[in-house]
Amino acid sequence: MFEIREKPQKVERALLVSIYFNEKDLPETRAMLEELDDLVSNLDIQVVGKELVRSREIHAKFLCGTGKAQEICDLAHSLDVDCVVFDNMLAPSQQREWERLIDVCVIDREEVILDIFAQRARTREATLQVDLARMQYSLPRMARMWAHLDRQGGGSGGGKGGSGAARGEGEKQIEVDRRLARSRIEAIQKELEDVRRQRATQRKDRERQGMPTAAIVGYTNAGKSSLLSFVSGADVMAKDMLFATLDTTTRKISLPDGQALLLTDTVGFIRNLPHRLVEAFKSTLEEAVLADFLIQVVDVSDPDAYRHFETTLEVLAELGAVDKPMVVVFNKLDKLEESVRCETAETLARKMQMPTVSMSVRESWGMDDFMEACVEMLSHRVHTSIYKIPQYRSDLVAVMHREGKVLSTEYEENDIIVQAILPRALDSKLDDWKV
16 A cells, blocks of 8 residues: 555644635534544544634635644644644645645545545455545655655666666656556456446346345444344444444345345445545445435434435435435434424424434334334335135245235135235236235
8 A cells, every 4th residue: 555655653633624715614614623523533543623714715825825824833833733634625735735834744534534444444345445545545645755855856877778867766766656556546446346246246136036125324423334233133333433334234124014125234424525435435335326215324313413414415416326215214312302302303304305214223212113114115016915815726825925924814615815915026926816
């Protein structure tokens, strides 16, 4: 892995900075800075200061004017920080200018998220996707790796026919590293193509079985993995931290109407999720694109719950999955005072204009409502009928038990009267036996 630059062995004290340009954006900017605090803390870095900076216009060098930039520099020195983290996305040139000014490590929101993803990746697929995103981020920033060679001018000789004379040592090395980086990116992309083909084969197998699928999506740390564990009874890794899940996990559950449903957990979304990460994780997020419906989990106790809902829709739109049928799960209801639970859920439901279910996975509330919501989302796939089956065709009754849900069975002379909920394909085959 090519590092963006030589970072300190261990960053311990960080100053967080957010530059905004419109007074109307202040509440949103303040909320984003608090979120950045959580992100940086997930890297075990102590946040010793947070600074909101208003700039009347965007400046090419520092984003803000030189006077404001010097104030941030003085604050960083007074707090004795070894890293300044910007909530803004910094261009490579801006990152270099800030490091020259402050003389400490400077990173932006995207690099923080990439570092967290690198720590959390467990499977080969997730590792490849993170490596791809980091390499693409690093490539235009490689010039900073060779700042210590800036004083070395071109020497004589140094290559066949003196070809090294026209370039300094640093320039030559960075060109070599850039070629290596591009080769590595191509190699990762080829490996990911193999992974996508394998995933496509697995999907075709599921499609042949005719089993419906649902993808669990939502803001990071909303409780997606916990929901999957709760409803499936399976042990799925779920922790109270940002981006605990980078790898998809699929579990099979049985619905009250007898249908089987495949539930897939997906990586969490976040405001200003770097586009390159969305691109890198597209093979994983295709589960959301191809699912029969989506289950969006929202932390109803978070003051920014509706904004998190909108952020998820924005990422889904980028994936081409925003028009999928969706049920919204209001999770963490137990964190709200009992007196405001109903009002909060109703207010959010009116704004979202989608089917909603209120739950608390931690307290095991709302399982039945969730299951019924899934049944409703798949109601077009099944039909309830009464069938009169001759006893010599008991094999048909066995098929009903296997592929649907038998509600009642009665015996009448030589016939079996069966009321059942069956997949429409099977129901149509039994037309001759319907009462």
